[in-house]
Amino acid sequence: MAEAQTLLEVDGLRCGYGEAVVLSEVSFSLAAGRSLALLGRNGTGKTTLINTLVGAARRHAGRITLAGREIHGLPSWERAAAGIGWVPQERNIFKSLTVEENLTAVARPGRGPAAWTPQRAFELFPRLAERRRNLGNQLSGGEQQMLAVARALVLNPRLLLLDEPLEGLAPIIVEELLHAIRRVVRDEGLSAIVVEQHPAMVLAITDEAIVLDRGGVVLRAASQALLDDPAPLEPWLGVASHG
């Protein structure tokens, strides 16, 4: 089998905020069509890593390469144009626009029948289709999260970054979101990095996992292997590795 093409390469990344260094040396790569769970205890720098990939935190050293192109010197909007789709923890949707306007305002044409359009996003999230004329500020937290994911999808990114997409949501919504994310990353093969503190759910929808601690990557393994035997997670996530 031919080796899958590398989509994202992070090499010797040192990053943080201002003068503060949160991650001292992070290196990993992600092949096209693969998905990665980004795990780690509270405050280990998961969000900082995502923010550095999109240009919202400070890179002190190291390289970030997307599809062979160095992007670490580019401003955020150029990274988005290069194919990075970002769903931040804060779900920054437009609250004074309708659901539909949130999608049409940012949609960018993709290639082929699998390209994401507002219509396809509504098929993925029927709850959003029902609320297409509602304003962003009339949505529940779960619906806002679905809209944030849908908005990232209609930009037709090459790489989707989801920062704790399940946090604080009701169980029924978590199920719906997981189902949708699985469809997008597993069935349709969109490359993705999914941040989570609690491994069980995210391991079930990703191909591989890395764990951050002590300023770098302390573990990398296949998600299925960690589901079968979570023991390697124990030193880094403690009891969380069971849940």
Ligand SMILES: Nc1ncnc2c1ncn2[C@@H]1O[C@H](COP(=O)(O)OP(=O)(O)OP(=O)(O)O)[C@@H](O)[C@H]1O
């Ligand atoms: N804007 C900021 N300015 C300065 N320091 C920050 C900022 N945001 C986060 N930090 C610090 O960076 C460190 C890593 O935080 P980060 O949010 O990346 O961790 P995390 O693994 O995503 O944690 P969580 O699971 O709680 O979201 C923490 O010590 C935090 O206090």
